[in-house]
Amino acid sequence: MTPLTTPAGPATDVRTDPGSPGYGGIVEPADVVDHLLGVRPGDRLDQIRAARPEARANAQKAYEALFHPVDDSQISVAERLAVATFVVGLHGSEDLRDYYATRLAAVGGGSGYVVVGAVDEEVARARGNGPYGIYREPGLAPESRPGPSFEAAAEAVLGGRLSAALEHAQLLVLRPREATPEALDRLLTKGWSTTGIVTLSQLVAFLAFQVRVVHGLRQLAAAGSEGAR
């Protein structure tokens, strides 16, 4: 076992303050996925989602746990919203980008809009078609598809800690097969704690799920009712 020694520093270089739970007066929907899909009581998507009530309720609980956390000491709400805006932006999901960007803009008494602009620019630079990357398994080398990694450019606005988080998010979203212990070590050197990295990882991974549920159910609804074929 080789420990990569990296003491975690304090999280001092974040340029925005955590927002209040209401994000500057923005009302939180009872269910984000229903809200984004425009689900109405009794309609087709409502019935489909009602058949998996625990999945529906707990997808919402995961959202609440991530964006209205019990403990925000290891990763602030502002950081969560900035990473979220970046991740859904990388997916090219316009409605989810607007959803999270609106909340990010409202944090810190409205100063978050500066971060929104910086994150949008990072998205434009980081975008790609995933999943790609080089396999760690030798037997899968013929399937490796090398592609770009990402280095954040707006560190002056975002700070080193959040810049490192966006770089890690690009790895997880587009080339998760390239994840390494060294990538975690980079986060630790930029001031992330072990617990903070767990929440950051859950955040990126959850958003990859949420984007796909919203997209998939919307496409299903758009394809018309099953009797129509």
Add this chain to the structure above:
Amino acid sequence: MSTEKTIATETVSAAEQVTTYPDLERPEKFTQENLGWVPWLEPLAVEKFTERHWDGVVDRRRAESPYFALLARDPEVLGARTRTDNDIFYNTKGGLPRAERELAAAATSRLNGCVFCASVHARFASHHSRRPDDVQQLLDEGVGADLGPRWNAVVAASVALTRTPVGFGEQEVRDLREQGLDDLEIADLVHGAAFFNWANRLMLSLGEPENPAKS
């Protein structure tokens, strides 16, 4: 080399540092074997669990797994994650057969490159479908393997859902309906593939798989 032995030799507090395993017996490719998984970050010690953490792991036995004990560092998210997972894969009131939910999980993991996740859900798909050779073909050849029209449609839809930007659309829905899937079945597939886009990213980035101990 067993993982337990490795951790027992650790003398420095590992809480805020990364652990690597130079001598790990790593899988060389996708497999249906029963792989282990070792964490790169230190799991939360069971002695430090409070009620909040026990609620987060849902099933108390999961505290013994390094994966779940690591995720227990954020117990509210872990609890919601696990309950979402259970309903998507184990709620069999209507909807997609278990085998095909597992096929969607395996195909998603195959495309993302999660050897560990693919091993677990390929085994489950084999068990529920009694088609281990077809499942093996998916692992060996990748998501382009020809597994017959219905499984091809399930795999193609999982692949489209897994791509970034997400590609799933009218064509995939039509193909699934032609194979007899109704709306709830398609929704189950969407959720199964979407969920593994959550799970794969955790498993791939917080640790790595190891081969089973040779008997």
